[in-house]
Amino acid sequence: MAIVEAQNLVKKYGDFEAVKGISFAVEEGEVFGLLGPNGAGKTTTISMLTGLFPPTSGTALINGYDIQKDPLQAKQMCGLVPQDLALYPTLSARANLEFFGRVYGLSGRKLKENIEDILRVVSLTERADQAIEKYSGGMKRRVNIAAGLVHQPRLLFLDEPTVGVDPQSRNYIFESVQRLNRERGMSIIYTSHYMEEVELLCNRVAIIDQGKLIALDTIKNLVGMLGGGVLRIGLKQADAVLLEALSELPAVKNASVLQTVAQTPPEEKDATIQVAQPVTVKVETKNSQQALIQVINYLEERNHTLLSLDILESNLESVFLHLTGKQLRE
């Protein structure tokens, strides 16, 4: 059974469309990744799913409850761990957890048991009564996660939980996500722009770019889309003739000019090709080894100066590059 069903979610801010009709479903017990660059619409999507604000159009069901029509029932199912440390620094960890537990309707023995349990999970029992402003950054992160878990939600939203986090705390977060899913069967929606994290944690991944869902599948299937791999070639200049010639090489599937997030928008792509300036060309291959030899030979014969050459691994980064023509973190 799907614990989340999003149907054609749209969010507009005036003329700007932040989310453009996203649909997907998350199965119970699944760790589901939302991958995309900054500003892609991940947090807006999460915000609509958690009822922070309503979608302009479309529906979202949480365990069958419509987030707009039955917001209290839907929200009761969810826990949210925001990117920021959404805590009260002058209060102790226990007081913070007590407060968030009560907000979700817990009280008495059940509240106490849940707090003790989650303090054990995040290994903070001994320092639970200390004001969290005195904690280290990593400990604060743990309390931040605990606050989203104290009411034992069936669905946990983790919104870019590792931004600005030290490697040790990051590993701790990974372990926690895996343990919660494995031991408690908790469904998790994990947003990130770090493809390594999503590859490590998630069963399925939705790739979002510019408010659109551009791919949704298991990581294996997404990576399989790439076939023989991708070459990234830096050239002094490239025109339509060169790209066509590269595309016709036997081991090459397609060649195109690579855009980065910060570069010219897609509608101006053709104009960019004509400009004589250093460019990066993406070459999708049937077999990366053979394609590499053929491409280098061709460029040498035509006296093109090779500025750089990368053989990209078959991973989500390459998938994103393949799907959008852009790199995830540029």
Next chain:
Amino acid sequence: MKILSIVWKDIRIFFKEPGYLIYLVVLPLVFIQLFTTLFSASVGSSISSEKIRLVVVNQDTDGDLAREFLRKLEETGTFELLPATLQEAEADYKDTRITRYLVIPADFTKKIESGQPSELTFHALDSLSITIQSMKMIIEGVGNSLQLERNILDSLTLFGEMQSSAPAEFQIYDIDVLTRQAQSQFKASDERPLVSVKLDFPLAATVTEEDDFSMVQFSVPGFTVLFAFLVAQASARSIYDEKKTGSFRRLMAAPLSKFQLLSGKLLPNLLIVLFQILIIFLSSIILLPLTGVGRLSLGEHPAALLAISFCVALCSTSLGILIAAIARTEAQIGGVSALFLWLMGFLGGTMVPLDILNNPMLNGIARFIPHSYAVTAFKDVLIRGADLNAVLPALGILVGFSLIFFLIGLWRFDFN
């Protein structure tokens, strides 16, 4: 239950911030102490080498004895008399521009001349202070002296008439007879004075005989209102901090309605203001007298103070929501709102009573500032002994301000 958990959390956070406690509770007491000391010193609270200015309403304008009485009063060297009409004196007294005035009735001369007692009315806010009691004694003394002089003159006239009409053998000047007569007149003047002074004062200004009225009655209402409204800044700051840290987002994702969320954020502010007023009033009764600036009297109707406090808390809380809705940055909340609240406080007459400034433009502006109504309501109860009914119009206006602030705040509030 969920609302209460937000309330409890915010109150715990408030009491963990010593800065807030100092700013909202200790600072007003310091201001009250300083203001009372400085203001008392500037107006002079006791009889000194300087003449005491006394507004006099002489309604017996054509009466010789009234004029004579005033001349004798001035001759004591204690008073500088300031003539005024009854309307002028009443208006100034009501607005506390003057704290005392003396009224000579229209039939003063007529009554004294016909041997009937006449009563002067001495209106004073600080009725039991040493100054006022001394002034009353001097006025009574002048009255007695006037009566005595008149009685002795009458007696001498009577003796003259008796001697002129009596046979020669009886026309003897008997010093013993005259002395006895004079003593009798002194005694009569003492037991049945023709000129008495009635002291008229607001009941609220007197609690026990040990109390000596002081500027505390003026400064406590003003500074209480000023700092009660400054809590609005703390309230706006609390909401801003929640938004900044992301905890507001977390609360929005929790199964709470917007009503519960906003109520949970409003109620602590309301309770904090009530707590703040309670502490300021208690300290003004218990602690301030220890510093020698006098003790606050709660008046005859302390229940009315509760109603005013509640309305002030409500208005301050609504203003907090409005500031939180309008101010977008920390600087706006911290700087601009503080400036705005202090300016409102000044224009609302919390620091310097508007009566003293007596500026028509400022008085006009004050009508659009809730502080002025709150200060007036507190003063009416504390100084003039007004009851709840008397301050209901001011409370109604405060509730109206609260409603306007709240609705605009709600309209502009960005839950996202």
